[in-house]
Amino acid sequence: MFNYIARRILLMIPTLVAISMLIFFLIQLPPGDAITSRLAQLQAEGSEISEEAIAALRARFYLDDPVHVQYLRWVGGFFRGDLGYSVVHEQPVSTLVGDRLGYTMLIAVGSVLFTWVIAFPLGFYSAIRQYSTSDYVFTIFAFLGMATPNFLLALVLMYLGHTYFGISVGGLISPEFMGQPYSFAKLVDLLKHIWIPMVVVGTAGTAGLVRILRANLLDELQKPYVITARAKGLKSLNLIFKYPVRIAINPFISTVGWMLPAIFSGDAIVGVVLNLPTIGPLLLESLMTQDMYLAGSILLIMSALTVFGTLVSDLLLAAIDPRIRYD
Amino acid sequence: MKQNNAEMKDGNIVEVEDLYVRFSRDEGILKPINGFSFNIPAGSSIGVVGESGCGKTMTAYSLLRILPRGGQITHGSMRLRRKNGEVVDLAQLDADGEKMRHIRGGDVAMIFQEPMTAFSPVHTLYDQIAEVLEIHSDLSDQDIRKRVVELFDLVGIPDPESRVDAYAFEFSGGMRQRAMIAMALASEPALLIADEPTTALDVTVQAQVLRLIKKMQRKFNIALMLITHDLGVIAHMVDYVYVMYMGEVVEAAPVAELFKNPLHPYTRDLLNSVPKMTGPKQELAHIKGSVPSSAALPPGCMFHPRCTRRVGEVCWTGEPALVEMNKNHYVRCFIHSPETSGMSRHAEETEYDA
Numbered sequence: 001m002f003n004y005i006a007r008r009i010l011l012m013i014p015t016l017v018a019i020s021m022l023i024f025f026l027i028q029l030p031p032g033d034a035i036t037s038r039l040a041q042l043q044a045e046g047s048e049i050s051e052e053a054i055a056a057l058r059a060r061f062y063l064d065d066p067v068h069v070q071y072l073r074w075v076g077g078f079f080r081g082d083l084g085y086s087v088v089h090e091q092p093v094s095t096l097v098g099d100r101l102g103y104t105m106l107i108a109v110g111s112v113l114f115t116w117v118i119a120f121p122l123g124f125y126s127a128i129r130q131y132s133t134s135d136y137v138f139t140i141f142a143f144l145g146m147a148t149p150n151f152l153l154a155l156v157l158m159y160l161g162h163t164y165f166g167i168s169v170g171g172l173i174s175p176e177f178m179g180q181p182y183s184f185a186k187l188v189d190l191l192k193h194i195w196i197p198m199v200v201v202g203t204a205g206t207a208g209l210v211r212i213l214r215a216n217l218l219d220e221l222q223k224p225y226v227i228t229a230r231a232k233g234l235k236s237l238n239l240i241f242k243y244p245v246r247i248a249i250n251p252f253i254s255t256v257g258w259m260l261p262a263i264f265s266g267d268a269i270v271g272v273v274l275n276l277p278t279i280g281p282l283l284l285e286s287l288m289t290q291d292m293y294l295a296g297s298i299l300l301i302m303s304a305l306t307v308f309g310t311l312v313s314d315l316l317l318a319a320i321d322p323r324i325r326y327d
Numbered sequence: 328m329k330q331n332n333a334e335m336k337d338g339n340i341v342e343v344e345d346l347y348v349r350f351s352r353d354e355g356i357l358k359p360i361n362g363f364s365f366n367i368p369a370g371s372s373i374g375v376v377g378e379s380g381c382g383k384t385m386t387a388y389s390l391l392r393i394l395p396r397g398g399q400i401t402h403g404s405m406r407l408r409r410k411n412g413e414v415v416d417l418a419q420l421d422a423d424g425e426k427m428r429h430i431r432g433g434d435v436a437m438i439f440q441e442p443m444t445a446f447s448p449v450h451t452l453y454d455q456i457a458e459v460l461e462i463h464s465d466l467s468d469q470d471i472r473k474r475v476v477e478l479f480d481l482v483g484i485p486d487p488e489s490r491v492d493a494y495a496f497e498f499s500g501g502m503r504q505r506a507m508i509a510m511a512l513a514s515e516p517a518l519l520i521a522d523e524p525t526t527a528l529d530v531t532v533q534a535q536v537l538r539l540i541k542k543m544q545r546k547f548n549i550a551l552m553l554i555t556h557d558l559g560v561i562a563h564m565v566d567y568v569y570v571m572y573m574g575e576v577v578e579a580a581p582v583a584e585l586f587k588n589p590l591h592p593y594t595r596d597l598l599n600s601v602p603k604m605t606g607p608k609q610e611l612a613h614i615k616g617s618v619p620s621s622a623a624l625p626p627g628c629m630f631h632p633r634c635t636r637r638v639g640e641v642c643w644t645g646e647p648a649l650v651e652m653n654k655n656h657y658v659r660c661f662i663h664s665p666e667t668s669g670m671s672r673h674a675e676e677t678e679y680d681a
Contacts, residue, residue: 224444229455230393231439232510233432233462236423243447321449322494 001325005315012307019303024071027292027299033063034087034290041289061087061293074296083301084293088286093297097279101264103172104278107194108263111202116252119206123213127248128240130218138210145207154200154273167192171275197274201267205255212251220244246320253316260309261302335406335414340517340550341367341390346403346418348385348394348574355622359385361574361629362403367518369408372544372551374565374582376558376597380618382574383554387520390552391431392422409434410517433463436516438540440523442503446495452506453491459513478509482539501532505539512543519544522554537564559601562586567655570594573621573629576649580656590658592636628661638662 035057042049058064062073074084083093122142126135161167167174172193177186220226221244229239268280279298286294318325335342348360359382367373375383388394390405405417409430420427436459439445446455453475460471472491479487482505495503504524511519521540525533541564544551553564561568561582568585570578570593578591589595599612616633619625625632627643634642638661649657650664658664 224439224441225447227393228437228439228445229447229458231391231431231437232459233428233430234458235428243450247447247449323448323496326494326497 001318004318008311008314012311015307016304019307020075020300021071023296023299023303024067024074027287027290027296028067030290032290034292035061035063037290038087057087061085074293078300083297086286086291086294088289088291089294093294096282096294097298097301100277100279100282103276104266104280105263107197107201107276107278108259108266110194110198111205112255112259112263114198114202115205115209115255118202119209119213120252122206123210124217124245126210126214127217127221135214142207142210145203146211148203150200150204150267151269151273153203154196154270157196157200158274161196165192167196172197172277197267197270197276200270200274201262209251209255213248216248216251217244220248250317250321253320254313256316257310257313258306260305260312264305265298265302335408336366338368339366339406340369340408341365341552342404342406343386343390344404344406346386346389346405347401348382348389349399349401350395350397351399352397352622358621358624359574360389361624363571363575364403365569365576365579367550367552369517369550370548371567372541372553372565374553374555374561374568375571376555376561376568377571378556378597378614378618380621381571382621383556383571384522385574386571387437387522387552387554390417390518390520391435391437392417392420392427393431394422407434408517410515429463432459432516433514434516435518435520436511436514438504438507438511438519438521438524441527442500442507443495443527445507446503448494448496451492451494452498456491456506456510456513459510463514474513475509478513479506481512482506482509482543484509499532500528501536504528504532504536508536508539508543512547515547516549518550518552520552520554523556524553525560526555526557533560540564557601558586558597570597573618573624575629576657576659577630578656578658578660579649580653584653584656588653588656590652590656590663591630591660592634592662593630596635628659636662641665 035054039049039054062070065073077084081094083097085092086096089096122138126138129135172190173186174189174193177189180186221240223244226239226244229243230236234242264279265283266276266278266280268284270276271278271280272284283295283298285291286298343366344364346360346363348358350357350359361382363382363386365373365375375386377383385394385398388398389400390407394400400418403418406414407417407430408414410433415426415430417427417430420430446452453472456475456478457471460466460474464471466474475491476487479491484490484502484505490498495506498506507524519540524540525536528536537560540551540553543549551565553561555561565582568580568582569576570585570591572593578585578589578594580588585594586598589598593614596612596614600614602611614633615635619632625643627641627645628634628647631637631642641661645661645667647659647661648664648666648668649659650666651657652663
């Protein structure tokens with residue numbers, strides 16, 4: 001087991017190196033760079049910038065260095081805690097990301113909890129009452145949930161929230177609380193807004209997990225060890241929780257793997273539609289403006305979290321399932 | 328639900344009478360058990376023999392009241408003398424009720440066919456065996472531990488102190504089945520049901536496991552019901568044999584008598600299909616056709632479509648009665664007795680909530 005963990009951690013190093021190269025290569029691919037797109041933007045607004053100023057900017061961001069030197073400088077910065085500098089925002093990437101991290105994590109953790117709390121009972125009940133009316137109702141909702149695009153659901157919920165609950169559309173905080181210090185009223189206002197992104201981000205995952213848990217549990221309920229356990233005189237609910245659920249639960253553990261990157265970045269499209277101060281929209285914008293260090297750093301952090309999250313979920317799976325542990 | 332403290336013959340531990348089991352399925356009503364009756368005298372062993380699909384396993388599940396979803400006991404009684412002397416009709420008990428749960432695993436234990444899949448892959452063997460004692464005894468945790476180690480030792484698993492904490496997949500097939508036997512013995516049951524206990528095992532360990540079951544049965548004076556399709560297994564294991572076909576007894580006899588003087592064509596066919604190790608080489612006999620679906624029971628004698636020794640029209644128009652030919656040797660066949668069973672087996676069912 002120790003060897004397994006050590007091997008997995010060592011393997012993360014080449015994986016991350018390869019990912020960082022790929023990311024840097026990809027964000028260099030489009031013609032032009034952050035400065036040219038910034039200039040185009042400024043010229044469109046009618047501002048004039050002198051040749052010297054442009055050259056100074058290019059020098060400041062080392063845009064004329066060879067690509068591999070730029071790459072090494074960027075990657076080297078990570079070891080010093082320097083995530084680079086956003087050309088467009090003219091702020092360090094760490095500040096931009098840090099400002100938005102709190103809300104991003106709040107929404108992501110909230111939506112994962114929402115997913116688990118809703119998916120477990122629905123999937124469980126669907127399986128032990130297969131082909132009952134409730135099973136069919138849950139199934140219809142699960143398919144609807146999986147098939148509805150998140151942005152559409154966001155729009156519908158925004159409409160409903162505005163029309164029936166009088167919540168200001170978009171954002172996490174009503175305009176009157178903007179820039180105010182934290183207070184109880186502000187917290188209540190936040191809670192009024194935050195359920196919409198939580199539901200939107202969580203719905204597709206919930207629907208998928210309901211179906212997976214139902215299918216897994218139905219498989220497990222047929223297994224001979226369930227008959228053995230019944231023949232021992234166990235109460236049926238105790239039995240289902242101790243044996244088949246224990247094995248059918250694996251997909252819930254696996255969600256931890258993609259949970260970490262999701263917690264960091266949030267859902268970009270939903271963030272844009274709902275005007276959320278999360279990292280997702282920031283990433284989208286940085287890609288469109290070719291803000292290479294901002295985009296690259298966000299992507300690299302997400303990749304690192306994906307790799308790390310996968311490791312965590314694999315270790316958790318090994319902890320609960322001896323068949324994996326003894327492999 | 329009424330609790331009838333029915334009378335039982337003194338020496339018997341189980342008396343099953345005229346048992347019918349029905350399954351409602353989309354494709355129709357399955358009729359796996361059709362008036363099956365048998366007795367098990369205390370401390371003795373019986374064999375239930377027949378091909379797959381004859382209702383053997385469903386009989387065991389009926390006794391434990393763990394029929395799969397849709398299964399129902401529609402007629403008959405299953406009297407059991409519990410360890411405390413109480414006589415209960417299992418057919419009348421609530422399958423999920425307190426009493427039935429204490430009987431399951433406590434008074435009646437079962438050994439399953441496939442020890443790999445019959446144990447949970449993610450729980451240790453100790454966890455699963457200790458559970459029986461947690462449900463059916465008042466032992467403390469330390470005493471349970473001691474008892475499980477003792478049981479492992481008893482069934483011949485080497486190094487029991489450390490092996491109890493293993494997972495099923497760390498054991499060989501034979502050792503797994505020994506652990507299964509230890510689990511079944513944990514609560515000192517009055518009746519042990521072994522459903523094809525050696526079918527999934529290597530030939531080399533089959534005999535060891537059978538010998539172990541026999542030894543434990545004698546040691547603890549447990550009544551044994553051995554379910555198998557293999558007449559070769561039965562010979563040294565049981566006192567009395569019921570040959571089952573489509574959910575009813577076609578022949579029943581003491582084991583020596585059955586081998587010496589098989590009367591029913593089905594029994595003869597079964598005996599002929601056991602490979603012989605001596606004598607001239609010959610093609611292995613088999614029974615033509617296969618067991619029909621229990622959704623549509625054949626009219627008349629249920630074996631007539633596959634029988635090679637039909638006597639005439641009566642075979643598909645009349646239902647033969649089970650008749651005692653010699654002492655304790657019963658057969659249901661028109662070759663031996665023209666008697667028909669008084670009532671049609673289909674008319675006998677009276678529906679009640681199982």
